[in-house]
Amino acid sequence: MTQNIKPYKQGTLSRWCSVYSVINAVRMLGLELPLDKAQEMYDYILEQLYVYDALNDVVQYGADGTRIEQIIQFAKDYLKTVYKQELSFTRPFYNNKLFFDKLLEYMQQQREQNKAIIIRIRSADLDHYSVFDGVKGNKLKLFDSDHLPYIKVNDISHIKDDAKFQLLIRQLYVLELCNLTIPRMHSRKSVKSKSNP
Numbered sequence: 001m002t003q004n005i006k007p008y009k010q011g012t013l014s015r016w017c018s019v020y021s022v023i024n025a026v027r028m029l030g031l032e033l034p035l036d037k038a039q040e041m042y043d044y045i046l047e048q049l050y051v052y053d054a055l056n057d058v059v060q061y062g063a064d065g066t067r068i069e070q071i072i073q074f075a076k077d078y079l080k081t082v083y084k085q086e087l088s089f090t091r092p093f094y095n096n097k098l099f100f101d102k103l104l105e106y107m108q109q110q111r112e113q114n115k116a117i118i119i120r121i122r123s124a125d126l127d128h129y130s131v132f133d134g135v136k137g138n139k140l141k142l143f144d145s146d147h148l149p150y151i152k153v154n155d156i157s158h159i160k161d162d163a164k165f166q167l168l169i170r171q172l173y174v175l176e177l178c179n180l181t182i183p184r185m186h187s188r189k190s191v192k193s194k195s196n197p
Contacts, residue, residue, distance in 0.1 A: 020145035
């Protein structure tokens with residue numbers, strides 16, 4: 001679990017948990033992202049949302065699945081350019097049905113492999129993206145940009161109206177970071193042609 005770093009926090013009234021969850025997930029992946037670089041990445045993501053005419057949607061309503069994937073893509077572009085790092089993500093449970101304990105087991109295994117997991121959580125008064133940080137005892141620990149350091153395992157389910165919180169498995173993203181591989185250029189031996197006198 002994350003011990004040496006603290007998550008960057010969003011403003012009390014802002015709906016930027018999607019952006020913060022991506023930035024915090026990148027930090028969880030082990031990339032040093034000091035405040036100035038995190039601010040640069042944040043600004044880049046917001047600029048791209050503006051360019052793609054999506055900024056107002058996120059400001060007013062927060063991010064849906066399409067928007068968070070855009071945000072991950074913008075983070076990927078930034079990391080490729082600035083850090084020469086490749087960010088990849090998968091949605092492992094887009095159309096899968098499974099038991100919640102198996103879901104938690106999978107998430108825990110991914111964390112143990114140093115991957116980051118962005119989750120979307122809903123309740124009667126909450127719709128929020130956060131970063132999963134492991135299961136400890138009866139608590140699902142979060143590396144959270146807002147006010148949720150953990151959720152009790154008994155208070156969350158992937159089935160709607162089954163518990164206080166719903167974990168939306170279709171919007172569970174597993175992120176990895178690796179060095180950018182640059183293709184090697186092969187040198188061709190120059191071919192000498194015979195010239196005729």
